[in-house]
Amino acid sequence: MKRYLGYIGPMTTEAPSAPLVSVQGVNKHYGQLHVLKDINLDVRKGEVVVVIGPSGSGKSTLCRAINRLETIESGAIYIDGKKLPEEGKELARLRADVGMVFQSFNLFAHKTILENVTLGPIKVKGVNKATAEKEAMSLLQRVGVEHQAPKLPAQLSGGQQQRVAIARALAMKPKVMLFDEPTSALDPEMINEVLDVMVELAREGMTMIVVTHEMGFARKAADRVVFMADGQIVEQAAPEEFFTNPQSSRAKDFLSKLLTH
């Protein structure tokens, strides 16, 4: 059995290409709290990485740092070989390549579902309106909410809103998708409709970094599970490995608490 502890690259025979996302020696504090401690993480193209861990472990902060919604104090983050720049035009351009799905959906409340999806392509990429709408409709169809296109976000259920949020992110044709606890704000019966879309996306080869508490999703779709606790990456392994044979005591403790219910 091959462990990923101290992960160095893909397990293929080809020469490892540069990672699509590379987090190198990243540190961040919230006041006294050291929320990210010297984080190193490489994600290959097409890889699905699921980040799990107890609340307050820094996993959401890490996810948000990757498109600089959170600033970092030291270290560096690279997207497709390019270092995340400071705030400004260049950062906006790089962000367009990184799709983000939030826990609270954050659909633009004053715009229709269709406008939510077309806003980025039209304003950021300069796609003409007709083309953007055509592409948006096919994305909405893909996530199963095409009939809601003329409605406002508040008229949709949470599960529908989150699927629209995924379509909105996909409309920018991102290189990588970040999911920050995408199902945590959903009623239980709506979780699966969102996870199904994500599993489908993973199968199609999208590079994904997913912060979640859904262990079923991790088992089904992840190439690698990253376990964080107290601002550190404690352990990483293939999902089957991690769930059946965790190495660290923190991970064993965490999993035992999950699985007893």
Place this chain on the structure above:
Amino acid sequence: MSTLLNNLDVFTTGFRTTIILFLVSGFFALLIGTVVGAMRVSPIPALRAFGTLYVNIVRNTPLTLVLFFFAFGYPKLGLPEIDFTVSAIVGLSLYTASYVAEVLRSGVNTVPVGQAEAARAIGLPFSQTLTLVVLPQAFRSVLPPLFSVLIALLKNTTVAAGFSVYEAGAIRAYLAERGEPALVVLLWVAFFFVVLVLILAQLQRYFEKKWKVAR
């Protein structure tokens, strides 16, 4: 009634000027106020400082003094001459803009931070995050206080009468020359102001209904 009907010309001219003052100043106040309000929430410290300075100076100056400056101070600066109506518009616009900016800033604070984050996440720069996502929602949430500011502007236009602008506030003076009873004239002026404000209130209701943002 005869006071009104015999002097319809004065009433019409007066209120026409009032409405022009209101519409033009209102337009520029909204425009300048939006820009200043945006400065006050900008991440750039220099812009924030300018916005704060503007609001603190202009909002803390009595309107009469602002108009005094444009009517009597400005001509001494040796700049191109402007007539009293234009200077009243400039003064009213700049003065009201400071209130619009503050109302709008409080509206920006009601828009959940996730809206701006989502806008940035799809690659919108700060300016478009503000103009396409945050400000449209901010406007909707501050419609009632914003209309209060506009109603105040409508009534503030009467101050311009003191600076040789022939608007509704000047009607009494004109009709005093024709020997009309001042009290009756003033009651008519007040009546028409009430009508104008009711129209504005109706407009406010229309926009509130149209722009209702459910969350």
